[in-house]
Amino acid sequence: MKTPRLMWILGCLTVALLGLVACVAPGMPDAAEPMAEAEPEMVEIEYWQYNFEARVLAMDRLIEMFEAENPNIKVVHNSDVPYAEYRDKIAASVPAGVGPDVATLFYGWQTVWLDADYLVPLPEDAFPTAMIDDEFSPLVQASFVDGTLYTIPTAVRALAMFYNKDLMANAGLDPESPPTTLDELASQAAACTVRADNGDYEVQGFVVDLAAQDHHWFREVLVRQFGGEPFSADGQSVTWNSEAGQQAWDYLLKFKTELETGDRDLFDGSTQAFLAGRACFHIDGSFRLGTIANNAPDLNFGVVELPSHNGVQSTFGSYWTHGITQKGASDPARLDAAVKFLQFVTSDEAGSIWVDMVGELPARLNAGSDPELLADPKLGAFAAGLAYAQATFFVNESDQRQALIDAYDMVVLGGEDPNAALDIAAETVQDILDAHYSQ
Numbered sequence: 382m383k384t385p386r387l388m389w390i391l392g393c394l395t396v397a398l399l400g401l402v403a404c405v406a407p408g409m410p411d412a413a414e415p416m417a418e419a420e421p422e423m424v425e426i427e428y429w430q431y432n433f434e435a436r437v438l439a440m441d442r443l444i445e446m447f448e449a450e451n452p453n454i455k456v457v458h459n460s461d462v463p464y465a466e467y468r469d470k471i472a473a474s475v476p477a478g479v480g481p482d483v484a485t486l487f488y489g490w491q492t493v494w495l496d497a498d499y500l501v502p503l504p505e506d507a508f509p510t511a512m513i514d515d516e517f518s519p520l521v522q523a524s525f526v527d528g529t530l531y532t533i534p535t536a537v538r539a540l541a542m543f544y545n546k547d548l549m550a551n552a553g554l555d556p557e558s559p560p561t562t563l564d565e566l567a568s569q570a571a572a573c574t575v576r577a578d579n580g581d582y583e584v585q586g587f588v589v590d591l592a593a594q595d596h597h598w599f600r601e602v603l604v605r606q607f608g609g610e611p612f613s614a615d616g617q618s619v620t621w622n623s624e625a626g627q628q629a630w631d632y633l634l635k636f637k638t639e640l641e642t643g644d645r646d647l648f649d650g651s652t653q654a655f656l657a658g659r660a661c662f663h664i665d666g667s668f669r670l671g672t673i674a675n676n677a678p679d680l681n682f683g684v685v686e687l688p689s690h691n692g693v694q695s696t697f698g699s700y701w702t703h704g705i706t707q708k709g710a711s712d713p714a715r716l717d718a719a720v721k722f723l724q725f726v727t728s729d730e731a732g733s734i735w736v737d738m739v740g741e742l743p744a745r746l747n748a749g750s751d752p753e754l755l756a757d758p759k760l761g762a763f764a765a766g767l768a769y770a771q772a773t774f775f776v777n778e779s780d781q782r783q784a785l786i787d788a789y790d791m792v793v794l795g796g797e798d799p800n801a802a803l804d805i806a807a808e809t810v811q812d813i814l815d816a817h818y819s820q
Contacts, residue, residue, distance in 0.1 A: 421453040422453065424714045425455040426456055426457070426718045427457040427481050428458050428483045429470075429483075429485065430701075433464070435668070435672060435740070436739055439735050439738040440458060443726050447721075447722060451721060475707060476498075476499075481706055481708070482708055483704070483722060484706055486532065486702060487701055488534070491524065491532060493776075495531060501709070503723070507723075513525075513530060517533075520698045520700060520770065520772045532702035533703060533723060533727050534702040534744045535726050535731055538741045538763065539766035540666055540696045542687055543665055543682055543684055545658060545682055548661040551584075559662075560685075561685070562689055565688065567636070570586030570643075570662055586661050587661065587663075588645050589651075590652075593665070597699070598664050599629060599630065601696075603630075607626070612774075616814075627799070630799055634793070634799055652669070658677075667763040670740030674740075683758070683759075684763070686762045686766055697773070727745070729745050740760065742760070742763055777813055780813055784809040784810050785806050788803055
């Protein structure tokens with residue numbers, strides 16, 4: 382006995398053979414109706430940066446916004462690594478194929494990271510060279526190597542001079558007239574300095590701290606202001622120990638050796654001394670505004686452009702930037718998610734959020750040229766400085782900085798001739814450059 386289903390199948394075959402309309406099985410969807418689209422698979426990527434509170438909070442906010450717009454992408458934010466351990470953690474994780482898909486790095490580390498094969502080029506279709514040239518700060522050109530873009534920042538920054546208004550007033554200085562020239566900085570720093578009867582510093586007028594930002598101040602600002610250039614035009618030769626460089630070096634040293642306006646070993650360094658209200662003048666980056674807002678909200682301070690000399694205005698520009706690691710590029714879905722994440726955190730909107738929460742300036746020109754930003758009593762000095770900021774191309778930022786720290790110590794701790802100490806530092810850095818360019 383034929384079953385009903387068998388009868389139906391035979392009927393359909395008969396109809397098909399007769400050229401009649403196709404049959405549809407009971408309970409089956411009409412072929413003309415579109416199938417429901419499958420939900421996109423969840424992709425998880427890991428983002429790393431070192432632990433710096435203002436930056437961590439800002440990125441947490443950006444990640445929250447990004448995930449709301451991209452519900453199929455989960456971003457794991459690893460920001461627990463201390464700064465001193467960050468590069469070692471990267472060195473241990475990336476070659477092993479674990480750790481970050483997207484990582485933050487100081488632009489001066491990029492050459493070392495590329496030599497170590499940590500990073501991959503950013504896709505040209507997502508980050509066209511013409512778009513970077515037109516829409517981002519000129520400082521970002523340092524992220525290109527042989528015409529290939531490897532990293533891109535959310536924000537850029539410049540150096541400016543912070544000053545404590547209360548300490549200036551206590552010294553009989555006008556807190557609304559901070560130094561505008563190097564000569565004024567030297568004289569006002571000396572006037573601000575207060576020492577106890579036993580010689581201990583109670584207030585430091587100005588602390589030279591090459592481990593902080595003063596190695597940049599010497600190299601890209603003072604050397605130029607005394608008539609020199611820090612490097613040759615092709616960037617391959619050190620020239621900051623020229624006659625002009627020696628004059629700039631002597632100016633830097635005299636705060637310790639002649640004027641005695643401070644000691645970097647007190648109050649846990651120059652930055653902490655300023656935050657604690659124990660230093661009158663301090664050179665730092667715009668990112669320090671976020672630290673002050675979080676850790677020293679009652680500090681009565683102002684910010685002005687770096688003092689000029691011989692009519693020359695200069696500052697150092699730099700940035701922390703983001704790159705995609707080998708792990709991030711190893712899987713098409715993760716790479717696509719990483720690219721979308723980078724596009725979001727380097728947008729105009731992200732730059733505006735970053736300046737509010739961190740104090741660094743938007744890397745995109747549209748957000749960075751906001752008239753309100755330029756008029757801001759704290760951020761305006763940094764924004765103005767970007768127009769003439771100089772960024773050093775580093776082969777190895779840490780070792781190049783250490784060479785100047787060692788030269789300073791040779792003089793103030795070891796009594797070495799200043800010119801000889803600077804020449805030794807220049808030779809050390811020249812060896813670093815020669816090793817890089819000979820490859």
